[in-house]
Amino acid sequence: MSERAIFRFTCRKYYQKNKNLYTYREALAQYYHNLPVLSSAALHQFAQTVGECLFETSSLPYYLIDEGNYFKNQSVTLVANYETVLPMRLLEQRYEHSTALICAVKQGNLFLAQKLYQSLITDISHIHRSKSPIRNAQNLCIIMNSLLRSALQEIGIHPYLLDKLSGEIAIKIENTQLYTALQSFCEQILIKYCELAQSYRYQNVKPLVHEAITYSLANLSDNLSVQIVADTLHVNPDYLSHLFRQETGQNFSEFINQERIRQAAALLKSTSYPIKQIALLVGYNNTSYFTKQFQKYQNITPSKYRQSNN
Known part of the structure; x- marks a missing residue:
């Protein structure tokens, strides 16, 4: 008004x-x-x-x-x-955060998944289905387990692997009776499903390259380079670069940009987050550069991509 x-x-x-x-x-x-x-x-x-x-949200309600x-x-x-x-x-904001969380886990992007998880926890902190804090924490773990199991089934991971992981998690949830332990276990569930998504997508590459990919996907929003990853893994950067191209068919920077744009496309499809926010979430501090890279890999601008998918 x-x-x-x-x-x-x-x-x-x-x-x-x-x-x-x-x-x-x-x-x-x-x-x-x-x-x-x-x-x-x-x-x-x-x-x-x-x-x-x-408030670290897409918009104030009005x-x-x-x-x-x-x-x-x-x-x-x-x-x-x-x-x-x-x-x-x-409610719309809560569902949007959960949808974005699923997208991040499917891509194996642990850093982004953890960030979105914190937003989701803030959204649902006032919801209490039971008078027992422990039961409420167990319910949250059960929801997370079911949600992520279904998400990874959509990307083609075999039901046997999913059933094995989700079954182990379900047993641990019921056997854990400490509130603080349940809170930390919910984040562990997130990590386990992200790791499973990463291992599925790059299961045929050599161990060192797989390790480099796992680290990169888990820190996709950070500043990444062959030198940084090689230092983390304690290997020679030239050797890692050569092996990475040999195993994946692309150099490291191309891989990182491609994965970032893949994640950005998923967020543009499933959320109404502003383009600037999505760029930051996937590791681009400059929105113009993000738009240029998105156009390079998707042959369309982020805004037009969102319009065509909505």
Whole structure:
């Protein structure tokens, strides 16, 4: 709602109680016409910027109220819409974070998965299905186990492997009765499924290259280079670079860019995260460079890719 609309409503209410206001009519009218009107686009940009900078979310929840209808019954309309819309926005945000989390696990991107997991935990921290904190923590682990098992089934991992892993996790969940242990175990579930996704996608390469890929996918949002990965694995960077190309058919930087764009495409499809935020999540600090790289591998801009997939 614009300042102009608020001011108009205030003047009408005040005028009913104080008839002397009529003597200032021209001055008030001039002031009223000079007030700025906040467009819906500007409001959306404001909500998005504040959400990203202060709350690490895609946007603050807000609701646009039609000025004409609002003043017919201002108190009822505002309260009813606010109470309905805010929980809806929070629910949408929770589902969006869980969808993005699934995408990250499918790609084996542990760093991004852990970051999204923290956002999801914040979203559901107020939800208590049981009076027992331990039962609530167990329920969260069970949900995580089921969610990620289904996600990896979609990328073609054999049900035998998934059943073996999810069965072991399920037994450990029921046998763990410490609240803090259950909290940390939920993150361990995330790690195990990310590792399984990584091993499935690159199971036929030599151990050193597999190790380099695993490390890179787990830290995809960080600054990565052959030198950094080689230092981490305590090997010669030239040797690693040569072996990497021999096993994968591409050099290391091409592999990293391709994986980042793959992850970005999945997020563009499944979430409404701003493009700038997606670029940062997959390791690009410069949005223009991200757009250039996305166009190189996908032959389309990120915004057009999102439109065509929605």
